[in-house]
Amino acid sequence: MQLDNFKSVVSKYKVIFFDAFGVLKTHNSLIPGIEKTFAYLREQNKDFYILTNDASRSPDELAASYHRLGLMDIVPECIISSGMLARDYLANKITEGTVAYLGTEASAHYFETLDLKTLPIRELDLDSISDVNALVMLDDEGFDWNTDLSKTVNLLRKRNIPVVVANTDRMYPVSSSRVAIAIGGIADMIESIVGKQFIRFGKPDAQMFIFAYEQIKNQPEIHKNQVLMVGDTLHTDIFGGNKFGLDTALVLTGNTQAQEAEVRIRSTGIIPTYICVSAVV
Amino acid sequence: MQLDNFKSVVSKYKVIFFDAFGVLKTHNSLIPGIEKTFAYLREQNKDFYILTNDASRSPDELAASYHRLGLMDIVPECIISSGMLARDYLANKITEGTVAYLGTEASAHYFETLDLKTLPIRELDLDSISDVNALVMLDDEGFDWNTDLSKTVNLLRKRNIPVVVANTDRMYPVSSSRVAIAIGGIADMIESIVGKQFIRFGKPDAQMFIFAYEQIKNQPEIHKNQVLMVGDTLHTDIFGGNKFGLDTALVLTGNTQAQEAEVRIRSTGIIPTYICVSAVV
């Protein structure tokens, strides 16, 4: 396996898309040295965006979390989250009534400015659901799985409404050696039980990439071959970037570890343009 | 759709296999008139067995639950539960150490007589798992889904051990209009997250039918064409019975309702030998 130098790779592109978890940060800290990368990008006047399958918090809160860790370059405007796509969908498609959701109250802030009532499944009364016009799955916290997941199944058996999944990840790290089940994994279970087709937003889906790409197009014309996608996960970051027509760099600081990278690339057929030790320049 | 008379159907067979839920009972009562069926079977000296994907209780407890509802013909010896297959598997394949489980303490009684320690996931300490040699999924109750399901995922990432699912159902009725997620649905989610292949016991798998069939073979020689499988669910009861080589009767008192039976049979390609209004003679 040939490793590429991240700085030389980045130097070839005008705009960089980054995944967050496993690329910029771990469960509780920054990837050591990552602030040098952003200093370099600033210095070189390169644009960057963070594409994250995290709908648990707003771009403002996500940016604040980087600031607390000491990375000040990341502003809300450069964060593209799957929650923003879910918000867009509701804005376009649901004009009235109540949106039920699985997640914390913080995650429901995505829908605050819409003319829709929001209701956590926790507070839903199954005997009065006639104005529930959509269900959104945002976060794995904020509800009681023992009761509220069956309640969700019953809602979907009685009301034929669109179901939006704002985070396609099935698990996420909570410590250096442990993971937790993410709302994307729960969504898969419920979709399979009720037999309906849910609408998923998040990498590798093209809509996430087009959303980010449209932000940069507000600047003087950029072509796809001037954009690099950097990620630690083959099935989301690299597959999605490739399919959208971008060059891609796999980094080995997260889900894909050095000793298994080659086997996984061969067995999945998902081939990054570059492989780098990390996203640190 | 041509409906067959259940009494004439049953009269052609020497042994009857029944599903439980939706055939003999609902979530809280017997199917009205079902006691007449068992009186008829007794009178005609026909044998019967109940094949149930229910590993939450032992055959003794299951029989007692029929007695409480007034159906005295059902004795523990005629109940074949998927929990018994799980017990058999552990007896054959796991010789030492601890079996971790998801379920109530009642469900763990299946493993009491084995020389194995049992431990609910709820009490498992992820830092001391070196003697956990199998995981069994028995019931959806008896644990905290918010914490214990992620704990299960972490156990399976650290220990490469067989995982046995003793109930393949994905949901079950809790009232006339509501359902709850069953342990089989949870098992699908965890299997897909950890990417390992679980061992499932229960209809439609052939092992459930061979287990019941071996009980009857202790009597003078019976051929498969003298056995009828009666059930309310196409994918488990009817598909499993057909595949095992039995004639099958679909009844319309449970999962498959009269107005949709024909469409479902055509769309799934699972074809019962007979369709009857109910299992009441």
Add this chain to the structure above:
Amino acid sequence: MQLDNFKSVVSKYKVIFFDAFGVLKTHNSLIPGIEKTFAYLREQNKDFYILTNDASRSPDELAASYHRLGLMDIVPECIISSGMLARDYLANKITEGTVAYLGTEASAHYFETLDLKTLPIRELDLDSISDVNALVMLDDEGFDWNTDLSKTVNLLRKRNIPVVVANTDRMYPVSSSRVAIAIGGIADMIESIVGKQFIRFGKPDAQMFIFAYEQIKNQPEIHKNQVLMVGDTLHTDIFGGNKFGLDTALVLTGNTQAQEAEVRIRSTGIIPTYICVSAVV
């Protein structure tokens, strides 16, 4: 099921996206009266695009096929085919070597202007594959399934290269009562056998809709709520349109027949904004 009048529906939108098969034409003729729809669109100065999962022919040839049937309004510029997305992908991502393909020579015309050699699998020699840098699946015709599909599997076991599927449909009509297996169905089989992840272009994937949407944005600013997607298939046309944020109209002249539309909408959870008898005004 409430039916909507197609003319009133269309009158509310500025741009119409149409599926082709089952909406504008059948296997060998136009949907009777469909030319009136295009006269109306022309008269009302509404724009339209045809989004088709058909990569067997170029937009020029596709447009010519409508002209031969007497529908002169359809010009190559308004046809968006999944083959165009496959072409874009190769242009962005594959810079040298040979592209092997399954399909007719006509289908390979999509790649003619690229600086890449194209080679039908039929002519591929498995002993000299070192410069094959991508495989594209275009059409179910033009090769011998008995030999060339196993050859494809062997190629993908030896070369870890991207595989592009330019038509996600699994079957297509060849007469009023018969269908044929499409290249999308073959692609599913080969993907599952080799265990790699293929790159699919075509509805319901967002990239197809983005591609069409970008064409209209060359005109004065259009918002998604001014665009209507019209199709006969819930899983591709309606699901894809909904997810992209468009209003959608299901027509009953193709894959979804009047008597089953309601059941299918309920069982899939894919809900069109409107249901119309046909796309004829």
Add this chain to the structure above:
Amino acid sequence: MQLDNFKSVVSKYKVIFFDAFGVLKTHNSLIPGIEKTFAYLREQNKDFYILTNDASRSPDELAASYHRLGLMDIVPECIISSGMLARDYLANKITEGTVAYLGTEASAHYFETLDLKTLPIRELDLDSISDVNALVMLDDEGFDWNTDLSKTVNLLRKRNIPVVVANTDRMYPVSSSRVAIAIGGIADMIESIVGKQFIRFGKPDAQMFIFAYEQIKNQPEIHKNQVLMVGDTLHTDIFGGNKFGLDTALVLTGNTQAQEAEVRIRSTGIIPTYICVSAVV
């Protein structure tokens, strides 16, 4: 990875179940030295059975093929093929009419003694299918894939009949470095296109093991813990053997190669009791 000595392993069991391909033979020859294993079994008076997912030839023909390669110990009576299970199913469940099949005429010999007409799909006339009461998929040879697979799809759209798949393998070796698509792979494609549930016979399904186990039970009582299953494939031989309650030995002469065995066992969670270099004593 600890390797076990095959002779010491075998010495602990009374009956041995062998997979064929990759354990006893390759695409065109015996595994070198395998005749010593059968001399040892004869000498030690141990029983053995060959469990093969090969329905292309009868046990007589399969035994003859071993004789031609110089292995005389294998008699038809010790061969258990998935074709025998398919035959059993038809004998129990289909009492009249025509059985259509995909496969060679040799493969259709399984059904010769049944009171059923057999008809290759190749000769089927789609306008006269009213007496076709089952479809059996036996072998990948004997028909034209380009035309006969679509014909099969059309048959299954018009007739709601059971479909039996007598070989669940998706590919098989045709030389030391090449494979071909097997009928099991084709069956998966057609099942997914028509959306019906097919009945599959072959490892890892329990019915294959039950069938073999019932042969030995004709001898003085044997317990499952006296039977060893030997195979080269984790998902069929080892998973099926484990689930049935047998001890299992993985050999490294076929589908699972030495350098990847450990990774595959860990990633699939399918754990053989033993790992041996080969089945040669």
